[in-house]
Amino acid sequence: MKQFRNFCIIAHIDHGKSTLADRLLELTGRVSKREMVMNQILDDNPLEQERGITIKLHAIQMDYAANDGNEYTLNLIDTPGHVDFSYEVSRSLAACEGAILIVDATQGIEAQTISNLYMAIDADLEIIPVLNKIDLPSAETTIEDVKHQIIELIGCNEEDIYQISAKKGTGIEALLEAIVEKIPHPKGDPDAKLRALIYDSIFDSYRGVIVNLRVFDGTLKEGDKIRFMATDRVYDIDEVGIMYMNRHRTKELSAGNVGYLSASIRNLQDTKVGDTIVHASETGIEHISGFTEVKPMVFSGIYPADSDDFESLRESLSKLVLNDSAITFEPETSKALGFGFRCGFLGLLHMEIVQERLEREFGQNIVTTVPNVRYTVFKNHGGPVSIDNPAQLPPPGEISELHEPYIKAQIITPTEYVGNIMRLCMDRRGTILDTVYLSTERVDLSFELPLAEVVFDFYDRLKSISRGYASLDYEISDEKPADLVKLDIMLNGEPVDALSSIVHRSKAYEWGRKYCSKLKELIPRQMFEVAIQASIGAKVVSRTNVKALRKNVTAKCYGGDISRKRKLLEKQKKGKKRMKQVGSVEIPQEAFLAILSIDD
Amino acid sequence: MNQSGIYIHFPFCEKKCSYCDFYSIENLSKACIFTNSLLSEIELRSQRHESKPNLSSIFIGGGTPSLLPPESIGRILQSIKSHFSFGEDIEITIECNPDSTLLENLHDYRKLGINRISLGVQSFARDELISLGRLHTPEQAAAAFHSARSAGFDNIGIDLIFAVPGQSARSWSRTIDKALELGPNHISAYSLIYEKGTPLYKSLADGDVSRVRENDEVIYYETIIHRLAAGGYEHYEVSNFALSGKYCRHNLDIWHGGRYFAFGPSAHGYIGNQRYWNVRNIDEYIFLVGKGRLPVSGCEEISGFDCIAERIMLGLRADGIDPGRFQADFGIDIKSDIAGLIESLAEHNFIIPNESNIRLSKKGYLIADELIAKVVLAIEKAMN
Ligand SMILES: Nc1nc2c(ncn2[C@@H]2O[C@H](COP(=O)(O)OP(=O)(O)O)[C@@H](O)[C@H]2O)c(=O)[nH]1
Ligand code: SF4
Numbered sequence A: 001m002k003q004f005r006n007f008c009i010i011a012h013i014d015h016g017k018s019t020l021a022d023r024l025l026e027l028t029g030r031v032s033k034r035e036m037v038m039n040q041i042l043d044d045n046p047l048e049q050e051r052g053i054t055i056k057l058h059a060i061q062m063d064y065a066a067n068d069g070n071e072y073t074l075n076l077i078d079t080p081g082h083v084d085f086s087y088e089v090s091r092s093l094a095a096c097e098g099a100i101l102i103v104d105a106t107q108g109i110e111a112q113t114i115s116n117l118y119m120a121i122d123a124d125l126e127i128i129p130v131l132n133k134i135d136l137p138s139a140e141t142t143i144e145d146v147k148h149q150i151i152e153l154i155g156c157n158e159e160d161i162y163q164i165s166a167k168k169g170t171g172i173e174a175l176l177e178a179i180v181e182k183i184p185h186p187k188g189d190p191d192a193k194l195r196a197l198i199y200d201s202i203f204d205s206y207r208g209v210i211v212n213l214r215v216f217d218g219t220l221k222e223g224d225k226i227r228f229m230a231t232d233r234v235y236d237i238d239e240v241g242i243m244y245m246n247r248h249r250t251k252e253l254s255a256g257n258v259g260y261l262s263a264s265i266r267n268l269q270d271t272k273v274g275d276t277i278v279h280a281s282e283t284g285i286e287h288i289s290g291f292t293e294v295k296p297m298v299f300s301g302i303y304p305a306d307s308d309d310f311e312s313l314r315e316s317l318s319k320l321v322l323n324d325s326a327i328t329f330e331p332e333t334s335k336a337l338g339f340g341f342r343c344g345f346l347g348l349l350h351m352e353i354v355q356e357r358l359e360r361e362f363g364q365n366i367v368t369t370v371p372n373v374r375y376t377v378f379k380n381h382g383g384p385v386s387i388d389n390p391a392q393l394p395p396p397g398e399i400s401e402l403h404e405p406y407i408k409a410q411i412i413t414p415t416e417y418v419g420n421i422m423r424l425c426m427d428r429r430g431t432i433l434d435t436v437y438l439s440t441e442r443v444d445l446s447f448e449l450p451l452a453e454v455v456f457d458f459y460d461r462l463k464s465i466s467r468g469y470a471s472l473d474y475e476i477s478d479e480k481p482a483d484l485v486k487l488d489i490m491l492n493g494e495p496v497d498a499l500s501s502i503v504h505r506s507k508a509y510e511w512g513r514k515y516c517s518k519l520k521e522l523i524p525r526q527m528f529e530v531a532i533q534a535s536i537g538a539k540v541v542s543r544t545n546v547k548a549l550r551k552n553v554t555a556k557c558y559g560g561d562i563s564r565k566r567k568l569l570e571k572q573k574k575g576k577k578r579m580k581q582v583g584s585v586e587i588p589q590e591a592f593l594a595i596l597s598i599d600d
Numbered sequence B: 001m002n003q004s005g006i007y008i009h010f011p012f013c014e015k016k017c018s019y020c021d022f023y024s025i026e027n028l029s030k031a032c033i034f035t036n037s038l039l040s041e042i043e044l045r046s047q048r049h050e051s052k053p054n055l056s057s058i059f060i061g062g063g064t065p066s067l068l069p070p071e072s073i074g075r076i077l078q079s080i081k082s083h084f085s086f087g088e089d090i091e092i093t094i095e096c097n098p099d100s101t102l103l104e105n106l107h108d109y110r111k112l113g114i115n116r117i118s119l120g121v122q123s124f125a126r127d128e129l130i131s132l133g134r135l136h137t138p139e140q141a142a143a144a145f146h147s148a149r150s151a152g153f154d155n156i157g158i159d160l161i162f163a164v165p166g167q168s169a170r171s172w173s174r175t176i177d178k179a180l181e182l183g184p185n186h187i188s189a190y191s192l193i194y195e196k197g198t199p200l201y202k203s204l205a206d207g208d209v210s211r212v213r214e215n216d217e218v219i220y221y222e223t224i225i226h227r228l229a230a231g232g233y234e235h236y237e238v239s240n241f242a243l244s245g246k247y248c249r250h251n252l253d254i255w256h257g258g259r260y261f262a263f264g265p266s267a268h269g270y271i272g273n274q275r276y277w278n279v280r281n282i283d284e285y286i287f288l289v290g291k292g293r294l295p296v297s298g299c300e301e302i303s304g305f306d307c308i309a310e311r312i313m314l315g316l317r318a319d320g321i322d323p324g325r326f327q328a329d330f331g332i333d334i335k336s337d338i339a340g341l342i343e344s345l346a347e348h349n350f351i352i353p354n355e356s357n358i359r360l361s362k363k364g365y366l367i368a369d370e371l372i373a374k375v376v377l378a379i380e381k382a383m384n
Helices: A017-027 A046-051 A083-094 A111-122 A139-154 A172-182 A307-323 A348-360 A415-427 A451-455 A458-465 A505-522 A562-577 A589-597 B028-046 B070-083 B103-112 B126-131 B138-150 B169-182 B199-206 B214-230 B249-255 B282-290 B305-317 B323-330 B339-347 B362-366 B368-383
Strands: A004-010 A059-065 A071-077 A098-104 A126-132 A195-204 A208-217 A219-221 A225-228 A233-236 A239-243 A247-249 A252-254 A258-262 A276-279 A298-304 A328-334 A338-345 A366-368 A375-379 A385-387 A399-414 A431-437 A442-450 A471-481 A484-491 A501-504 A530-536 A539-546 A579-582 A585-588 B004-010 B054-062 B085-096 B116-122 B156-162 B186-191 B233-237 B240-243 B259-263 B268-271 B274-278 B296-301 B351-353 B358-360
Touching (some): A004 A017, A004 A172, A017 A126, A059 A239, A059 A258, A071 A172, A083 A111, A098 A139, A111 A126, A126 A172, A298 A307, A348 A366, A399 A415, A442 A451, A451 A458, A505 A530, A562 B268, A585 A589, B004 B249, B054 B070, B103 B138, B116 B138, B156 B169, B214 B233, B214 B362, B233 B249, B305 B323, B305 B368
Parallel strands (some): B004 B054
Antiparallel strands (some): A195 A208, A208 A258, A225 A233, A225 A276, A431 A442, A484 A501, A484 A530, A579 A585, B186 B240, B233 B240, B274 B296, B351 B358
């Protein structure tokens, strides 16, 4: 066990995590220079690459002959890089003894990094601070400041900070030595009863679920009968191995090592991240600490644009859940949209990813409704109920109290944007909890905010008011009572349930007005005038209309060119197909998310 | 029925109009070779069918075919005659521009069997003609019209354009007055379209001209519909009006899904179940025909739902869809399969459904594209 080093890399997007990983792989001979051309091995999902985030976790094992003459086995465990996935991050940290903290020497530390760093410190990991991109000329002016940020944060000495250029390959060997020297080897008992941590699982269409795990005690062998403690599911192991660039079968894994297993598991839900694997015959074994069931925080309706596609949408969602167990979905009906699904997501980004995958990978044409959080309704009679759809909100008369979830948000920003950010957070009903100066130029602000306010376009606003410099991280704190009302939208006098939202009373009027004018922008003119009204209960708070289409005809002589005309018709038809017919009104899909793009 | 039409595209104009995106060139020096190529094309195409197809109409368009010497037209018609058989009451139209319509030519046209003139008047307002880049004056247009009448043409159509930059309700109304005064048998009234690649499009982009406001355009359209209806003209297609049944047979056949042969560069035809279009370049055209090859640049087979979509599109743009024939041809009972839509469109006065015809109303013509898309989608859904 002494030769194992299990570590991860903590970094903000673009600070060089993938580049460093590539260099490590190259230096340890795991990949050749030539293969390196196909660069950036960790982010292999195209969507991840595009968005510059890592959604799914991976691990890679490397062999390193250190200067002390010994061979070491290094397990690099990847961590996802977005606020929506912080639980997953915490589980992959739990599989490590050390973490490399990479900070771009020209940029400084971001909120994301700090919160992950705190998680790593909490998990007792040995932190190796690294400044990357020192080859950039602009690093010269910033490097001292960034060093100080790091020293402040982790209380290390200046000499402890490694300076590298992942791109040029400078300083990588020293870093490898540091990994071996500084990161403690895993402690565990290979002869004790098996305990292994699931830090990730993915679905492989040939072999079923592949569980990525870290063995803490004991040994895991092919043929073993194992049990997942949380779900109490028992399986016979088909295959055990470690990850090089690909899976590499080893038949067994012993305490301290990181690898995978497959056991013809058909259901990803059986293998919950954070769960403990034990031998099926053993009972009374202690769970590896830190397991929580991830719960979706953001909900929205996903409907087929064409109601005939309901079953095919269900199929696609079922397939999606196979490799993203954090999604929940159940059928629901909307008067306006017909049959669809209420889906739960970890956060807004997660929702967008799911939406995009449904469209791109599964070719679904979907309508997504305004996302909302889960509320707890205390009724005058009967116990509290939790609702995840505005349509479920009982009439105001029956409600004694309404509670909504809050988050603790951490925002790190250059000082010049503090004013803007304070204003934004106050606007979003936030309260400031703490202000910590990381350096003369950077502040760490903590707020308490209703999650619902963050769901609505908060992240983009934050980015725009800070010119992209502020970074955000959050965790769910608790629920608090709030004065909320349901804002309904009526089109030509008919309420459209899928456009309803729950908003704070103080903002309802303004939102109603902006919502109406946004809808007016989005709903195209059609045969009839479309009256748009926003109401709270029976009270109309705002109204506007989309004038009837006056003229839409190509009155032109085409000669005999009917093909061109038919192509125009096809285009028009396509446009119409992307709309949802609600009563007599055609509503474009974007309109169902209109409320997200209302400016403050 | 089984009759066909022929469209001939003569790709030359004295000078390009500012709005025009039809294929034509100003260099007339190739007109002679072109005529020979055209004859070859007719020959080539005819080798493909055995018997002589029966013709109900020939339309000589362009471009400006009135620039062609009547002898050339005679040769063309002669060649057609040797490969096709002419229906008893065949309608033969030639498009003329007022500035190139000579009385003696008109007499020759009559002798050649041409029995319909389509005159490119466009407007009776001098400044509008200038901004459209037309070569003629309002007076020339009227004179050409009278010449055609005096040469004995009892079937004359004129083209008008509205929503011309700078056009006022008054000037449009005066153009209509003038048109009614002449009393053509047929009037086509097109709203101006800014086609990419035309000088007018560029002027719009550069801000040198501005579009007529949508509201005015609607009013202009409504005005001509009302005025022509009052003058006894029947509105039988989005942009077409005719006195006492003098529909343009060629167009009507196209709209009714009829077959037509097309000759000349950029011409579009529909034979068998294929729509085809010729190359849009005179040199290429001459070259290909010279090599003994058909100058076709592309074609598509119209089958399945495309047929249905075309029938609806063309029918609704023109004088309606016959539900009985529709059912016979496609097995779809429009009236019951999309009853809900038909009912609501009728209730709001967009369509006029009868036992034997479903057609657009005046109000419906204004948003024809929208309605057609709706109906086509509804039928598509009903079929699934
Ligand atoms: N100049 C310079 N650029 C680097 C260095 N390391 C990474 N980069 C560049 O920074 C960008 C982001 O790096 P990447 O490894 O993808 O970051 P990740 O998002 O943390 O995985 C890429 O364009 C890299 O080429 C470095 O040491 N020096
Ligand atoms: S005369 Fe007719 S074909 Fe020639 S340029 Fe003018 S509009 Fe076009």
